[in-house]
Amino acid sequence: MSEPTLNEQCEAALDELLLGLDLEEIATDRFRGTEQRRIYTHIFGGQLLAQAMAGAARTVDGKLPNSMHAYFVDAGNTNEPVEINVERIRDGRSVSTRGVSIIQHGRLLLNASCSFSTSQADNSTGDPPPDVSAPPDTPTLQHWLANASEGASMRAMSFIKYTPPVEIRMTEQPNFLGGLPADGTRSQWMRLPRAFPDNPLLNSLLMTYASDYFLLDMISRADQSRDPNDTFNGTSLDHSLWFHCPVKFDQWHLYTQHVQALAGQRGLVRGTIHDIDGKLVASVMQEGLMRPPRKAGS
Secondary structure, eight states: OOOOOHHHHHHHHHHHHHHHHSOEEEETTEEEEOOOOOSSSBOOHHHHHHHHHHHHHTTOSSOEEEEEEEEEOSOOBTTSOEEEEEEEEEEOSSEEEEEEEEEETTEEEEEEEEEEESOOOSOOOSOOOOOOOOGGGSOBHHHHHHTOOGGGTTTTHHHHHSOOSSEEEESSOOGGGTOOOOOSOEEEEEEOSSOOOSOHHHHHHHHHHHTTTTHHHHHHHHOTTSOTTSOOEEEEEEEEEEEOSOOOTTSOEEEEEEEEEEETTEEEEEEEEEETTSOEEEEEEEEEEEEOOOOTTO
16 A cells, blocks of 8 residues: 555644544533644644634634634643633623633643634735745745754654644744744745635634644744754743634645744744735734753752
Protein backbone atom coordinates (compact mmCIF):
# COMPACT_ATOMS: atom_id res chain seq x y z
CA MET A 1 0.00 0.00 0.00
CA SER A 2 1.39 3.41 -0.98
CA GLU A 3 2.01 6.11 1.59
CA PRO A 4 -0.80 8.68 1.87
CA THR A 5 -0.11 11.96 0.12
CA LEU A 6 0.41 15.17 2.07
CA ASN A 7 -3.12 16.30 1.23
CA GLU A 8 -4.57 12.97 2.36
CA GLN A 9 -2.71 13.24 5.66
CA CYS A 10 -3.98 16.79 6.11
CA GLU A 11 -7.55 15.68 5.37
CA ALA A 12 -7.29 12.84 7.88
CA ALA A 13 -6.12 15.30 10.52
CA LEU A 14 -9.05 17.59 9.68
CA ASP A 15 -11.49 14.70 10.11
CA GLU A 16 -10.09 14.02 13.59
CA LEU A 17 -10.31 17.69 14.51
CA LEU A 18 -13.95 17.79 13.40
CA LEU A 19 -14.65 14.85 15.73
CA GLY A 20 -13.06 16.81 18.55
CA LEU A 21 -15.38 19.75 17.85
CA ASP A 22 -18.49 17.54 17.74
CA LEU A 23 -19.02 17.82 21.48
CA GLU A 24 -20.96 15.31 23.53
CA GLU A 25 -23.61 16.89 25.77
CA ILE A 26 -23.30 15.38 29.25
CA ALA A 27 -25.62 17.78 31.12
CA THR A 28 -27.29 21.15 30.61
CA ASP A 29 -24.59 23.52 29.30
CA ARG A 30 -21.90 20.89 29.93
CA PHE A 31 -20.08 19.09 27.14
CA ARG A 32 -17.25 16.63 26.64
CA GLY A 33 -14.64 16.97 23.90
CA THR A 34 -12.03 14.53 22.66
CA GLU A 35 -8.48 15.37 21.71
CA GLN A 36 -7.14 15.90 18.22
CA ARG A 37 -4.09 13.87 17.24
CA ARG A 38 -1.08 14.26 19.50
CA ILE A 39 0.76 16.86 17.45
CA TYR A 40 2.06 18.32 20.71
CA THR A 41 3.15 17.01 24.10
CA HIS A 42 0.18 18.84 25.62
CA ILE A 43 -3.22 19.72 24.15
CA PHE A 44 -2.72 22.35 21.47
CA GLY A 45 -4.02 25.72 22.61
CA GLY A 46 -5.93 26.21 19.37
CA GLN A 47 -7.93 23.08 20.09
CA LEU A 48 -8.96 24.37 23.51
CA LEU A 49 -9.96 27.71 21.98
CA ALA A 50 -12.06 26.04 19.30
CA GLN A 51 -13.72 23.67 21.77
CA ALA A 52 -14.55 26.55 24.11
CA MET A 53 -16.17 28.44 21.23
CA ALA A 54 -17.97 25.27 20.10
CA GLY A 55 -19.40 24.69 23.58
CA ALA A 56 -20.57 28.28 23.89
CA ALA A 57 -22.15 28.14 20.43
CA ARG A 58 -24.25 25.14 21.48
CA THR A 59 -26.12 27.45 23.90
CA VAL A 60 -26.77 30.27 21.40
CA ASP A 61 -29.42 30.48 18.67
CA GLY A 62 -29.38 32.70 15.60
CA LYS A 63 -25.99 34.33 16.21
CA LEU A 64 -22.42 33.70 15.07
CA PRO A 65 -19.11 34.21 16.91
CA ASN A 66 -17.77 37.75 16.86
CA SER A 67 -15.09 37.65 19.57
CA MET A 68 -13.29 35.55 22.17
CA HIS A 69 -11.02 36.46 25.07
CA ALA A 70 -9.31 33.49 26.71
CA TYR A 71 -6.70 32.75 29.36
CA PHE A 72 -4.61 29.60 29.22
CA VAL A 73 -4.39 28.40 32.84
CA ASP A 74 -2.81 24.93 32.73
CA ALA A 75 -1.55 22.37 30.23
CA GLY A 76 -3.86 19.53 29.25
CA ASN A 77 -3.12 15.84 28.88
CA THR A 78 -3.59 14.66 25.29
CA ASN A 79 -4.65 11.19 26.45
CA GLU A 80 -7.85 12.34 28.18
CA PRO A 81 -11.05 14.13 27.13
CA VAL A 82 -11.92 17.57 28.49
CA GLU A 83 -15.12 18.96 29.97
CA ILE A 84 -16.48 22.25 28.62
CA ASN A 85 -18.74 24.16 31.04
CA VAL A 86 -20.74 27.12 29.73
CA GLU A 87 -22.26 29.98 31.71
CA ARG A 88 -25.06 31.94 30.05
CA ILE A 89 -24.09 35.49 30.99
CA ARG A 90 -26.46 37.50 28.81
CA ASP A 91 -28.75 37.20 25.78
CA GLY A 92 -29.57 40.49 24.09
CA ARG A 93 -31.37 41.21 20.84
CA SER A 94 -28.15 41.36 18.81
CA VAL A 95 -25.40 40.03 21.12
CA SER A 96 -25.10 37.01 23.42
CA THR A 97 -22.26 36.58 25.91
CA ARG A 98 -21.03 33.30 27.36
CA GLY A 99 -18.43 32.34 29.93
CA VAL A 100 -16.61 29.08 29.32
CA SER A 101 -14.28 26.96 31.40
CA ILE A 102 -12.47 23.84 30.18
CA ILE A 103 -11.59 21.35 32.90
CA GLN A 104 -9.67 18.08 32.93
CA HIS A 105 -9.65 15.91 36.06
CA GLY A 106 -10.55 18.90 38.23
CA ARG A 107 -7.84 21.16 36.75
CA LEU A 108 -8.85 24.36 34.98
CA LEU A 109 -7.14 24.46 31.57
CA LEU A 110 -8.82 27.45 29.93
CA ASN A 111 -11.11 30.27 31.01
CA ALA A 112 -12.81 32.27 28.26
CA SER A 113 -15.51 34.75 27.36
CA CYS A 114 -17.22 34.37 23.99
CA SER A 115 -19.50 36.84 22.23
CA PHE A 116 -22.01 36.04 19.47
CA SER A 117 -23.75 38.57 17.25
CA THR A 118 -26.52 38.81 14.67
CA SER A 119 -24.54 41.49 12.82
CA GLN A 120 -22.51 39.80 10.08
CA ALA A 121 -21.01 42.10 7.45
CA ASP A 122 -19.89 40.89 4.03
CA ASN A 123 -17.02 43.37 3.98
CA SER A 124 -14.80 45.26 6.39
CA THR A 125 -12.31 48.10 6.41
CA GLY A 126 -8.86 47.90 7.92
CA ASP A 127 -5.17 47.77 7.10
CA PRO A 128 -4.58 46.09 3.73
CA PRO A 129 -2.63 42.82 3.62
CA PRO A 130 1.12 42.96 2.92
CA ASP A 131 2.43 42.32 -0.57
CA VAL A 132 3.70 38.74 -0.40
CA SER A 133 4.13 35.88 -2.85
CA ALA A 134 0.97 34.09 -3.97
CA PRO A 135 0.17 30.72 -2.34
CA PRO A 136 1.49 28.59 -5.24
CA ASP A 137 4.81 30.47 -5.05
CA THR A 138 5.14 30.22 -1.25
CA PRO A 139 6.97 27.24 0.33
CA THR A 140 4.87 24.76 2.29
CA LEU A 141 5.41 24.16 5.99
CA GLN A 142 6.66 20.70 5.03
CA HIS A 143 9.35 22.31 2.85
CA TRP A 144 10.68 24.18 5.88
CA LEU A 145 10.44 21.00 7.96
CA ALA A 146 12.57 19.14 5.44
CA ASN A 147 15.14 21.94 5.55
CA ALA A 148 15.19 22.40 9.32
CA SER A 149 18.57 23.04 10.92
CA GLU A 150 20.16 20.13 12.76
CA GLY A 151 19.56 21.72 16.15
CA ALA A 152 15.91 22.32 15.31
CA SER A 153 15.13 18.85 14.00
CA MET A 154 13.86 17.52 17.34
CA ARG A 155 11.61 20.54 17.81
CA ALA A 156 10.16 19.81 14.37
CA MET A 157 9.45 16.15 15.04
CA SER A 158 5.83 16.64 16.12
CA PHE A 159 4.99 18.41 12.85
CA ILE A 160 6.93 15.83 10.84
CA LYS A 161 5.14 12.92 12.50
CA TYR A 162 1.66 14.45 12.45
CA THR A 163 0.50 16.62 9.58
CA PRO A 164 -1.61 19.61 10.75
CA PRO A 165 -5.29 19.72 9.70
CA VAL A 166 -4.69 23.01 7.86
CA GLU A 167 -2.62 23.51 4.71
CA ILE A 168 0.08 26.06 5.56
CA ARG A 169 2.49 27.94 3.31
CA MET A 170 5.05 30.21 5.01
CA THR A 171 6.99 33.10 3.52
CA GLU A 172 10.11 32.35 5.58
CA GLN A 173 11.64 29.60 7.67
CA PRO A 174 10.07 29.53 11.15
CA ASN A 175 12.33 30.30 14.05
CA PHE A 176 11.69 26.93 15.71
CA LEU A 177 13.02 25.24 12.57
CA GLY A 178 16.23 27.27 12.56
CA GLY A 179 15.01 30.54 11.04
CA LEU A 180 17.10 33.57 11.96
CA PRO A 181 15.97 36.32 14.34
CA ALA A 182 14.21 39.15 12.51
CA ASP A 183 12.11 42.28 12.96
CA GLY A 184 8.89 43.20 11.21
CA THR A 185 5.95 41.13 10.09
CA ARG A 186 5.79 37.54 8.91
CA SER A 187 2.97 36.05 6.88
CA GLN A 188 1.62 32.57 6.23
CA TRP A 189 -1.09 31.36 3.89
CA MET A 190 -3.53 28.84 5.31
CA ARG A 191 -6.69 27.02 4.24
CA LEU A 192 -8.56 23.78 4.82
CA PRO A 193 -7.30 20.90 2.65
CA ARG A 194 -10.60 20.35 0.83
CA ALA A 195 -13.82 22.06 -0.21
CA PHE A 196 -15.97 22.62 2.85
CA PRO A 197 -19.71 23.10 3.46
CA ASP A 198 -21.02 26.65 3.65
CA ASN A 199 -21.34 26.44 7.44
CA PRO A 200 -20.33 29.82 8.93
CA LEU A 201 -20.11 28.53 12.50
CA LEU A 202 -17.93 25.53 11.70
CA ASN A 203 -15.68 27.63 9.48
CA SER A 204 -15.27 30.09 12.36
CA LEU A 205 -14.39 27.27 14.77
CA LEU A 206 -11.72 25.94 12.42
CA MET A 207 -10.21 29.40 11.97
CA THR A 208 -10.25 29.81 15.76
CA TYR A 209 -8.15 26.64 15.93
CA ALA A 210 -5.69 27.89 13.29
CA SER A 211 -5.40 31.36 14.83
CA ASP A 212 -3.06 29.91 17.47
CA TYR A 213 -0.41 28.83 14.95
CA PHE A 214 3.15 30.20 15.30
CA LEU A 215 2.42 33.19 17.55
CA LEU A 216 4.96 32.01 20.13
CA ASP A 217 7.45 31.46 17.33
CA MET A 218 7.14 35.15 16.49
CA ILE A 219 8.29 36.06 20.01
CA SER A 220 11.44 33.95 19.75
CA ARG A 221 12.03 35.34 16.23
CA ALA A 222 11.91 38.90 17.54
CA ASP A 223 14.37 38.28 20.42
CA GLN A 224 17.63 39.01 18.62
CA SER A 225 19.64 38.62 21.83
CA ARG A 226 18.89 34.90 21.98
CA ASP A 227 21.14 32.23 20.51
CA PRO A 228 19.04 30.47 17.81
CA ASN A 229 20.42 27.12 19.02
CA ASP A 230 19.19 27.65 22.59
CA THR A 231 16.11 25.72 23.67
CA PHE A 232 13.32 27.77 25.22
CA ASN A 233 9.95 26.77 26.62
CA GLY A 234 7.10 28.77 25.17
CA THR A 235 3.74 29.19 26.90
CA SER A 236 0.70 31.05 25.62
CA LEU A 237 -0.78 33.18 28.40
CA ASP A 238 -3.92 34.53 26.74
CA HIS A 239 -5.58 34.81 23.34
CA SER A 240 -8.07 37.28 21.89
CA LEU A 241 -9.84 36.90 18.56
CA TRP A 242 -12.30 39.10 16.69
CA PHE A 243 -14.26 38.06 13.60
CA HIS A 244 -15.11 40.93 11.25
CA CYS A 245 -16.70 38.93 8.40
CA PRO A 246 -18.04 35.41 7.85
CA VAL A 247 -15.31 32.87 7.18
CA LYS A 248 -14.94 30.56 4.15
CA PHE A 249 -11.86 28.71 5.30
CA ASP A 250 -11.52 26.30 2.38
CA GLN A 251 -10.17 29.34 0.50
CA TRP A 252 -6.74 30.82 1.06
CA HIS A 253 -6.30 33.30 3.93
CA LEU A 254 -3.19 35.32 4.71
CA TYR A 255 -2.28 35.36 8.41
CA THR A 256 0.18 38.20 9.12
CA GLN A 257 1.81 38.44 12.54
CA HIS A 258 3.83 41.19 14.21
CA VAL A 259 5.37 41.48 17.68
CA GLN A 260 3.89 44.56 19.34
CA ALA A 261 6.07 44.45 22.45
CA LEU A 262 8.76 42.48 24.25
CA ALA A 263 8.87 42.89 28.04
CA GLY A 264 11.35 40.62 29.79
CA GLN A 265 10.29 37.07 29.04
CA ARG A 266 6.87 38.13 27.77
CA GLY A 267 5.91 39.11 24.23
CA LEU A 268 2.70 40.47 22.75
CA VAL A 269 1.86 39.44 19.18
CA ARG A 270 -0.76 40.96 16.90
CA GLY A 271 -2.23 39.08 13.95
CA THR A 272 -4.46 39.99 11.02
CA ILE A 273 -6.21 37.47 8.78
CA HIS A 274 -7.19 38.55 5.25
CA ASP A 275 -9.01 36.47 2.67
CA ILE A 276 -7.64 35.91 -0.84
CA ASP A 277 -9.35 39.11 -2.03
CA GLY A 278 -7.63 41.22 0.64
CA LYS A 279 -10.66 41.59 2.92
CA LEU A 280 -9.88 41.72 6.65
CA VAL A 281 -11.69 38.71 8.13
CA ALA A 282 -10.29 38.48 11.67
CA SER A 283 -7.85 40.05 14.14
CA VAL A 284 -5.82 38.30 16.84
CA MET A 285 -3.81 39.27 19.92
CA GLN A 286 -1.80 36.91 22.12
CA GLU A 287 0.69 37.29 24.95
CA GLY A 288 3.27 34.55 25.38
CA LEU A 289 6.02 33.66 27.80
CA MET A 290 9.43 32.37 26.63
CA ARG A 291 11.65 30.87 29.33
CA PRO A 292 14.83 28.78 29.30
CA PRO A 293 14.25 25.23 30.55
CA ARG A 294 14.66 24.58 34.26
CA LYS A 295 18.03 23.28 35.32
CA ALA A 296 18.20 19.95 37.12
CA GLY A 297 17.46 20.36 40.80
CA SER A 298 15.97 23.84 40.45
